Structure formats: C-alpha cells, structure tokens
Amino acid sequence: MRKLEFKSTIFIFLFIIYGVISTPPADPIQCSSNNTNCTITNSNGVFPDRSICRASEVMYPTTEAELISIVALASKNNRKVKVATRFSHSIPKLACPDDNGLLISTKNLNRVLKVDVKLLRMTVESGVTLREIISEAARFEMALPNTPYWWGLTIGGLISTGAHGSTLWGKGSAVHEYVTHIRIVSPAGCEDGYAKVRNLNESHQDLNAARVSLGVLGVISQVTLQLEPLFKRSLTYLTKNDSDLGDELITFGKKHEFADVTWYPSQQKVLYRIDDRVSSVNTFGNGLYDSIGLRSTPSSTLTLSRTTEELQEATHDTNGKCINGKLTTETLAGIAYGLSNNNGTFIGYPVVGFNNRIQSSGTCLDSLDDQMSTACIWDSRIKGPFNYDTAFSIPLSIVKYFIEDVKKLVQLEPKALCGLDLYNGILMRYVTTSSAYLGKTEDAVEFDIIYYRSKDPLTPRLYEDIIEEIEQIGLFKYGGLPHWGKNRNIGFVGAIKKYNKANRFLKVKKKYDPKRLFSSDWTDQVLGLKEGVTILKDGCALEGLCICSKDSHCSPKKNYFCRPGRIYKDARVCRLHVKT
Ligand SMILES: Cc1cc2nc3c(=O)[nH]c(=O)nc-3n(C[C@H](O)[C@H](O)[C@H](O)COP(=O)(O)OP(=O)(O)OC[C@H]3O[C@@H](n4cnc5c(N)ncnc54)[C@H](O)[C@@H]3O)c2cc1C
Ligand SMILES: *[C@@H]1O[C@H](CO)[C@@H](O)[C@H](O)[C@H]1NC(C)=O
Ligand SMILES: *[C@@H]1O[C@H](CO)[C@@H](O)[C@H](O)[C@H]1NC(C)=O
Ligand SMILES: *[C@@H]1O[C@H](CO)[C@@H](O)[C@H](O)[C@H]1NC(C)=O
Ligand SMILES: *[C@@H]1O[C@H](CO)[C@@H](O)[C@H](O)[C@H]1NC(C)=O
Ligand SMILES: *[C@@H]1O[C@H](CO)[C@@H](O)[C@H](O)[C@H]1NC(C)=O
Numbered sequence: 001m002r003k004l005e006f007k008s009t010i011f012i013f014l015f016i017i018y019g020v021i022s023t024p025p026a027d028p029i030q031c032s033s034n035n036t037n038c039t040i041t042n043s044n045g046v047f048p049d050r051s052i053c054r055a056s057e058v059m060y061p062t063t064e065a066e067l068i069s070i071v072a073l074a075s076k077n078n079r080k081v082k083v084a085t086r087f088s089h090s091i092p093k094l095a096c097p098d099d100n101g102l103l104i105s106t107k108n109l110n111r112v113l114k115v116d117v118k119l120l121r122m123t124v125e126s127g128v129t130l131r132e133i134i135s136e137a138a139r140f141e142m143a144l145p146n147t148p149y150w151w152g153l154t155i156g157g158l159i160s161t162g163a164h165g166s167t168l169w170g171k172g173s174a175v176h177e178y179v180t181h182i183r184i185v186s187p188a189g190c191e192d193g194y195a196k197v198r199n200l201n202e203s204h205q206d207l208n209a210a211r212v213s214l215g216v217l218g219v220i221s222q223v224t225l226q227l228e229p230l231f232k233r234s235l236t237y238l239t240k241n242d243s244d245l246g247d248e249l250i251t252f253g254k255k256h257e258f259a260d261v262t263w264y265p266s267q268q269k270v271l272y273r274i275d276d277r278v279s280s281v282n283t284f285g286n287g288l289y290d291s292i293g294l295r296s297t298p299s300s301t302l303t304l305s306r307t308t309e310e311l312q313e314a315t316h317d318t319n320g321k322c323i324n325g326k327l328t329t330e331t332l333a334g335i336a337y338g339l340s341n342n343n344g345t346f347i348g349y350p351v352v353g354f355n356n357r358i359q360s361s362g363t364c365l366d367s368l369d370d371q372m373s374t375a376c377i378w379d380s381r382i383k384g385p386f387n388y389d390t391a392f393s394i395p396l397s398i399v400k401y402f403i404e405d406v407k408k409l410v411q412l413e414p415k416a417l418c419g420l421d422l423y424n425g426i427l428m429r430y431v432t433t434s435s436a437y438l439g440k441t442e443d444a445v446e447f448d449i450i451y452y453r454s455k456d457p458l459t460p461r462l463y464e465d466i467i468e469e470i471e472q473i474g475l476f477k478y479g480g481l482p483h484w485g486k487n488r489n490i491g492f493v494g495a496i497k498k499y500n501k502a503n504r505f506l507k508v509k510k511k512y513d514p515k516r517l518f519s520s521d522w523t524d525q526v527l528g529l530k531e532g533v534t535i536l537k538d539g540c541a542l543e544g545l546c547i548c549s550k551d552s553h554c555s556p557k558k559n560y561f562c563r564p565g566r567i568y569k570d571a572r573v574c575r576l577h578v579k580t
Helices: 002-015 064-076 130-139 155-160 245-255 299-314 318-334 399-412 418-423 464-477 502-512 521-526
Strands: 029-033 036-040 053-059 081-084 102-105 112-116 121-125 179-187 195-201 219-226 232-241 260-264 269-277 351-354 387-395 426-431 444-452 560-564 572-576
Touching (some): 064 102, 064 195, 064 219, 121 130, 130 155, 245 260, 245 269, 245 399, 299 318, 318 418, 387 399, 387 464, 399 444, 399 464, 418 444, 444 464, 464 572
Parallel strands (some): 053 102, 081 102
Antiparallel strands (some): 121 219, 179 195, 179 219, 232 269, 232 351, 260 269
C-alpha cells in the first residue's frame, strides 16, 4: 500500500510540472515520396480496427480554384477521394479513402477571408483551426459562443462530425448551428466540367445536409459563421455528492448557459461547472482556462503514467487504480483544472474572463522544437496514455434512468470505474436539437467516457464487462446517438436508424456525388448502405469491433467469457470468470 501511494505521488508531482519545450502533433499523413504512396491515420495514431489506411497520393490546394480542378480531375478519372486535415482528430476511419484513393488536404486552405463586424459574421477557408477563428473573432471584439473545448480542430472537420461544446441555450452547443453559409465543391458530369461549387446559404434546404456531412458530399471550401459581440463569463466549479445527479443534471443545464458536469461515479462525486455570461465586459477579471489535459506534458510523465496503468492492469490492481484516480481528481481540483484569475495565478472562484480565453484551449499545439520532451497527452510517438473514447448522447427526458443504471452497476462493483478518474471522470455536456439532418434529434446530454486500451488487441481490461455494459445501455437501451468523430465500431451499430431525417441526407448525397467518390466502406457502413460496421473475429468484443455472441469474441484463454449484462440483460459483455 505504502509503495503504491509513493508511486502515485510521483505521478501527480510530475503531472503538474510543465516544460516550455513542446512538440507539435505528428503529421497524420506520411508519404514515401513526392506526396505519393501515402498512409493516413488519426491523432491517436491508430484507427479503431487497427487497419492501415493507404492513399496513392495527397494534394494540398491553396485556393478554391485549385480545389475545383483537383476535384474535377478526380471525378473525370472516377478516383476515390477523402478530405484530410492538418491533425486528423476523428477517431473512426472517416479520413480513409477506398481503393488506395486520393487525399485532398485542407492544410493550406487556412485563410480568414472576410470579417464583417456589422453583420457579426466571419468567412474562413475550411482548413482554418478553431483556435484561429476564436482569436481572429476576438480581435474584432466578436465571439463564437460555443465550441469544442480543444481548439486544434479545423472548421471543415469539426462541423462534418457535429462537434460541440456545452449549452442548452440560444443556438445550442454545436458549431454547425452557427454556420450560415457553406461553399462545397462536389463532383459533376462532363457538362459541368466535372466539378461544381454548391453555394449554400440559409435559404437552401441542402445546408442542413452540408452542416454535418461526414465528408461525403464533396470538399467544403468555405464556411461563414454567425458570431456575437464578445462577452465575459464567470465560472465556478462546485463539487457535490451524486445522490441527486439524475434530477440535478436537467435543472442545472437549464439554469447555466455554459454548464457542464463531470461525474466520478466510483467516488460518488460530481463536479458542476457553474458558468454564465456576465452582463458587462467591464466586469473585473481577465481569467484564463488553459486546460491541464490539453497542455504540453513532459514525455516522462506520460510514460510513467502509462507504465503504471499497464502494471495495474497486468496485476489486477484495482485498488491502485482507485488511489491514483482519486489523487488525480484531487490534484486537478487543487490546481483549478488550469484556470487562473488575472495574472496567471489562481486565487479563487469565480474566474471571470473573456469568452475567447475560457471556452477552448490547447497549448500543446505550440511548437518550439522536435525533441519530444513534451507533447500532447495522446501523442502516439511517445509511450503514453492509449485509450478508447466512447461518446454518445441521451435525451434529457430519459437521461435520469441512464444515470440510475450506471449507479446500480457501481453499487454492484464499487471499484469498476476507478480507472475513469485517471482521465478526469465522465464528462457530460449539453447538446441541442438540430435542423441538420445528421445533427442531434433532441436536446440531450453527451457522455464522454475515456478508458484504458491495451496495446495488444487480444488483452482484456480490468472490469471490462462493466464499461461494455454502460456502452450498450447508453447506445441500445436508451438509443444514444454516437458522436460521429469518436467511438469504437459498435457505437455505430444501427446508428443511422436513430435519425429521422437520414433519408433526406442520403438524397442530397446522391445528388451531390452520384458516383460515390467521396464515400468509403466506412461511411457506407455508418450510413446503413453496407454491412460490416461490426467485425467478427477472435477477441473482437475486447476492441469494440463487435458485441460478443460467443466466448471466442472475448478471451477464454485469459478467463474472459461472453456473458449477459448485470442489470441490462440484453447486453453481451466480456466478463472475467476464474473457475475454482
Ligand atoms: C483531443 C481531442 C479533443 C476533442 N474535443 C472535442 C470536443 O470538445 N467536442 C467535440 O464535439 N469533439 C471533440 N473531439 C472530436 C473532434 O471534434 C472531431 O473528431 C472532429 O471532427 C475533428 O476535426 P478535424 O478537423 O480533426 O477533422 P478530421 O477528423 O480530419 O475530419 C473529420 C471528417 O470530416 C471530413 N472533412 C474534414 N474537412 C473537410 C472539408 N473541408 N470538407 C469536407 N469534409 C471534410 C473528413 O474527411 C472526415 O470525414 C476531440 C477530438 C480529439 C482528438
Ligand atoms: C518527384 O517529382 C518530380 C516532378 O514530378 C520528379 O522530377 C522527381 O523525380 C520525383 N522524385 C521522386 C523521388 O520520385
Ligand atoms: C510505398 O510505401 C511502402 C511503405 O509504406 C513501401 O514499402 C513501398 O515500397 C512503397 N512503394 C513505392 C512504389 O514507393
Ligand atoms: C441565398 O442565395 C440565393 C442565391 O442562390 C440568393 O438569391 C439569396 O438572396 C441568398 N439568401 C441569403 C439569405 O443570403
Ligand atoms: C449528499 O448531499 C446531500 C446534501 O446536498 C445530503 O443530504 C446527503 O445526505 C448526501 N448523501 C451522501 C450519501 O453523502
Ligand atoms: C496583476 O499584476 C499587477 C502587476 O504585478 C498588479 O499591479 C495588479 O494588481 C495585479 N492584478 C490583480 C488582479 O491581481
């Protein structure tokens, strides 16, 4: 016990020291020569099914005119195409073209084209990052009120998967709700010169397809966003027990504009983010939220943390995980999660500051050298955390029952979810009903669950049955909608049937890309046009590639067998059972 605590202390100690030297994330596209013979991956360095994705070539247009000629040539030659971004943050295989096809990177489509301070609008090329949008808007005293918390995403990529922040107010939490205009280049017939620019504004129905398009309609060239005058907000974190979480979740979300909630089920604790707009920009305070998890972290810290967790997994040391989980939670609370009040130090709550300094962050993007002494936590070039990210939304009207189910599982296995606390618990964000055909169908809470993934696909995890049951309860018992840019394969089983406007989306897809050049096996599977979202093979359930239906889908050799859920009998999960 003593030894364990010692280890944990080192872990935490290193966790809060930051180097100045950091390394920018790797280029997800690697080519053997001259932008040909390439592979593409995601920011985790590996897709859910661990397949390697090949592309024969990558092109880097710098203007819309170049983009049009690239799409035209591909269309003329019936070549498969996918759009790739500078960092490729989506976890599923969305960026992978079939048939060793062509990649069109938006890396050099990175200019702000127009800032209209009168109409409070901004037009950008699709490869511009969220970070640039936020800072450019702020320079003109404007704000994009709600955005993802990580600013390393591109506008083209993030709207394509419905990425969001957290609110039930106003236009809602998804960035695509603020999109008023999209220019998209799609393939066309000979009569149109093989490519066509679709210029979609709010009076075009098709904008509802283009807002969340999974990249299958063509290449988004430009996006116009509706902004607001820049404002300040006031943020206080409050910890409570989770006894009334089910009811409180709804009331709380309605009460505070930028509310979110973090749940530590094993500790029966909840962290409420009380976060509201203040009435005047003259309110005192220049607060900053430089989120700890999105800062550069020393490689040595990341390696120690991974090594510790691997050891705990290998030795079934659940107590160790609980201790480290609790320490992580306490440490993060002690340093206010990366918040500071006025001069870079945290004095106390509330933290008051401009929206552009509070909503999103990600200083691990800043680069000074390439020595890998510090990096983003998920950087796959160093041995560090390697995780799954399961994310789905459950309608407000039934979210209480989901919470109760998770609590029941915790009652049965109090230590099963300790590992989540190493990644700061379950983040719950408010998402809103959308007119986008593939946007959220109801106001809901999006659950984001990050947990250990083994480097070896055939090695089971501690308490893997409990998290698998939660995943299946969320997705199937309560019909949760998966985040298009996160999740393991099983997240997308039957997903498209949960969207009442999916047919309208498919119609637009057919109209814009009749030859299906921008479609791939993965997008066809996700859109319900092809079988194969799940992959049946030995150990498939361990990786979320299937729901187990026989023991070999788990790991009978390591005593993990396919069993019904504890409280959701329709679930099929891999459970440890040591025969005596
Ligand atoms: C560290 C991290 C933090 C995250 N934080 C959040 C968060 O707070 N909230 C949230 O909702 N999500 C979050 N995500 C998920 C993320 O928002 C999505 O995965 C997002 O789609 C990634 O954007 P990207 O620019 O990296 O695009 P990519 O992942 O490269 O692309 C996504 C899809 O869009 C297509 N695409 C990209 N650009 C274009 C274009 N110009 N035209 C047509 N198609 C295009 C691609 O082909 C692909 O199909 C996070 C992910 C990571 C790794
Ligand atoms: C790269 O392309 C150029 C021009 O197309 C060609 O001259 C050169 O030989 C190519 N280099 C390699 C390594 O293929
Ligand atoms: C393509 O790249 C792979 C490695 O990714 C290499 O093995 C192969 O030889 C390359 N092919 C050509 C034609 O360059
Ligand atoms: C939308 O575009 C059409 C042309 O396609 C134009 O006539 C109309 O005025 C535009 N509407 C708005 C709201 O900009
Ligand atoms: C949780 O907190 C409430 C007050 O907010 C208190 O009444 C209740 O007893 C607490 N429950 C537990 C289990 O500590
Ligand atoms: C910030 O620092 C300056 C100079 O050190 C000091 O004058 C000022 O009072 C500080 N502001 C706050 C709010 O602490």
